[in-house]
Amino acid sequence: MINWRIRxxxxxxxxxxxxxxETLKASNVEPVYxxxxxxxxxxxxxxxxA
Structure with missing residues (x-):
């Protein structure tokens, strides 16, 4: 599991x-914002x- 860091x-x-x-757009995922x-x-x- 990945350890999360907030900063x-x-x-x-x-x-x-x-x-x-760019990765999301290349995967044809439409961002909300x-x-x-x-x-x-x-x-x-x-x-x-995240």
Whole structure:
């Protein structure tokens, strides 16, 4: 099982978020929120990306 870690968003996390986004889109999974909304929420400490 994976150990979870919760921490504040860092700008270095963008690469991981974009990779996850591209992987989902390539798998024909339609995200609930637009990428711009996800990034804005991360910047304002309102979102968790897992």
């Amino acid at each position: 504040d968003f860092h700008s270095a996390d963008l690469d991981g978020i974009l990779h996850l986004w 637009a990428l711009s909304e996800v990034l804005a929420s991360c910047e304002k400490d309102h979102a968790v990306v």
